[in-house]
Amino acid sequence: MSDRPTHSAGAFSLGGVEAHASRSLPRLLLPIAAVGAGLALLPLWLGHSRVLMGVAVLGLAYVCYTIAFNVIFGSTGQLFLCVGALAGIGGYGGAILADSAGWPIAASILAATLAATLTGGLLSFVAVRRSLGVIFTGIITLIFSLSFDALVLGLGELTGGDTGRLITSGAGTLLRDKIPPYYLMLALALLFLLVHGLLRRSHVGWAFRALRDDEVAAELAGVDVARYRVYAALVGAAMLGLAGSTYAFTEGRISPTTFGFGEVDIVVLVMLGFGGIGALFGPIVGAVTFTIVDEILIDFGQLRHVAYGMLIILLFLRLPRGAIPTLAGLWQRRRRPKG
């Protein structure tokens, strides 16, 4: 069994394809603007159908989640298996503040986002402080996810338990219209991309790459690994809280499955795996592809979960750098033989 060479020992790295972030601002802004312009045209095509627009809005919410996960996991290698739970703090927190406490919507979203940010920061701080490593960070955040789930089910009067709760605040406004939620979530996604892109260009981004490539070397070179990990978690968790909360208000209804582990975390893993871990535009590529595929497979019901599971296996087994980056790499190698 060990007759095969062990060449792939380093093949499964967390590194993305973009080894060097572009240093010039236009080279960052132009692709984001192009992506934005392309996605902004979508309602022209699908705008007639409420169902399809709903799918598109959910797809954009997943883009946001995946970007956030990319910031935390792709940039600094912290396996946060609580994407759905952090987004859920935003969603449930915002809904409870607005409906039960009577806060204005904007203030509710802000407060819920803050709560998610602090929670994510705390998780990262604890993980870094106890130097937990990838696995224990994964287990701790998974435990947090499951606790959040149990809490949502247990606090039935506040959360609506298994059936979920309706959000009355915002009903009848633009938030529940057909098209505006799409542009709201698109704006968020583009904002997140921009923030991630700017982070990568700044000294923070260099620190991220250094600590991801070789943690010990980064530490020796004077990079405060612990601090940058917590930074990444704070930024990512803020994105999750904001996106989860905003999505909840546009949807008008949340339930445990809106933010469930199987529904959010697994899907985000597949999306990021598909687009390429650590790559700036990986989440867009992965989420858009996945949303389309998922919509096609919708009639297969439970078989979709089989498809997700196999996709995860296939992606991390054969294409650990991401499906799209690998294809791009093949294409480049063909154009430049001797690459």
Added chain:
Amino acid sequence: MIANILDGIVLGLQFGLLAVGLTLVYGLGGVLNLAHGQMAVAAAMVVALAQAAGLPIWLAAGLGLLAGGLMGLILDLTILRPVYRLRGEARVLLSLLLTLGVSFTVEGFLNWRYALGALSLRIGGGAVEILGVPMRRGSLAASAITLATFAALFLFFRYTSLGRAVRSVIEDQEGARLVGIYPHRMLRLILVLSGVLAALVAITRAMVTPIDVHSGLSITTFALIVTVVGGLGNVAGALLAGLILGIVNAVAADLIGTYISLIILLGAAALTILTRPAGLLGVRE
């Protein structure tokens, strides 16, 4: 109260046995198998199907155990191959992601094919009184089987040369290789064993309460919690942690409610990771 504690012990023994498979595979091969619960559920479905086909219960149970072991073997022969080529954290991470994919595939398939499938083994006869508490015969039989299995495991690891070889690999892989033990063979053996144990837990659990196709995630979760509290790679720790958490769970569920008791269990696991990363019986390195 005594009834709760006895219930907790019944549950705890099964928790412990569930965690043994997970903890051995991790300690031996650095593989965290998140499909453990789904393997148990799949084995339970095999038993249910065999029973429905008219096979006697002992034969159906035997087929279930066989299916569990087979699943462990298949994992070892297929998707874990690339994992074995990695070392350290990358190895655990890849195994975690791949088995997560397996768990989804298995659960999705079972949900699709046998959405209403469930295994429930009834053991007839009236309740038996223990310490003044009437206990169902199913619970007693399940506990007896689990205890016997623990005893067999203990003897195996203590007194057989094969068991000692496994332990030597857990302690020092390179050292074991130097004295002529193949770590990979031991790992395959342990993966098969963990599959059989998962099936055994599913069967004995079905004597106490029905196991349906959706139980996979919660089984994996409990196994993971117990494994973490008991210390990764520690069989005695898994038994102790299983018993403690089982009792805590039964008592808390009765006093405060099911959801909060789950949070208490999860909190216990988080606390263990933060204060004693090597587990209850672990030795700090």
